[in-house]
Amino acid sequence: MANGPGDITTRRKFMSGAAAFLGALGAAFAAVPFIRAMSPTKDVLAAGVQEVDISNLREGELRTVIWRKQPVFILRRTPAMIEEASLINQAALADPAAPDERAADPGLFVSIGICTHLGCIPQFRDQVPETGVAGFYCPCHGGKYDNLGRRLGGPPPENLRLLPYRVEGQTLILGTERFGGYGENVRKIQDLPTV
Numbered sequence: 001m002a003n004g005p006g007d008i009t010t011r012r013k014f015m016s017g018a019a020a021f022l023g024a025l026g027a028a029f030a031a032v033p034f035i036r037a038m039s040p041t042k043d044v045l046a047a048g049v050q051e052v053d054i055s056n057l058r059e060g061e062l063r064t065v066i067w068r069k070q071p072v073f074i075l076r077r078t079p080a081m082i083e084e085a086s087l088i089n090q091a092a093l094a095d096p097a098a099p100d101e102r103a104a105d106p107g108l109f110v111s112i113g114i115c116t117h118l119g120c121i122p123q124f125r126d127q128v129p130e131t132g133v134a135g136f137y138c139p140c141h142g143g144k145y146d147n148l149g150r151r152l153g154g155p156p157p158e159n160l161r162l163l164p165y166r167v168e169g170q171t172l173i174l175g176t177e178r179f180g181g182y183g184e185n186v187r188k189i190q191d192l193p194t195v
């Protein structure tokens with residue numbers, strides 16, 4: 001049967017009403033992710049925090065883990081390493097830092113494992129060349145650091161960077177809000193990798 005003018009008007013009204021309803025519905029759904037992004041869930045807040053069991057980390061052992069896609073050095077310092085670093089003349093360093101600014105617990109050093117020159121991954125050596133001390137050596141261009149990641153020589157402009165962590169019992173928790181070493185020297189901790 002042919003449609004009369006009344007039918008067409010009614011249908012147009014229905015169509016425009018339906019379109020408006022669907023548009024509003026679409027906008028509501030589209031808003032959900034946006035609202036979620038503004039209100040991070042617990043999972044999102046927890047992302048980037050990583051637990052490492054250090055119960056079997058022996059004295060003198062360096063463990064490298066990946067955190068936020070970056071290598072992180074975890075070094076269980078020996079009493080000899082602690083003493084050796086304490087004897088280094090801090091004032092003579094290019095990037096001066098006291099031992100307790102680099103490690104809250106002297107027995108544990110934690111840093112980003114990336115050379116501050118051009119980004120190679122340094123190696124741990126019992127004797128860093130031409131320094132006579134144990135520490136990190138970057139073979140790419142001869143960057144030298146002590147066992148607290150303080151720059152001793154070569155092209156790196158500054159110390160290995162620190163990251164926030166805390167220790168609970170035998171668990172090291174990387175990516176917390178607290179810093180294991182110094183917290184005030186923002187220059188050394190900026191540009192931390194994001195999740």
Ligand code: FES
Pocket residue numbers: 115116117118119120138139140141142143154155156
């Ligand atoms: S990248 Fe380490 S010394 Fe150049």
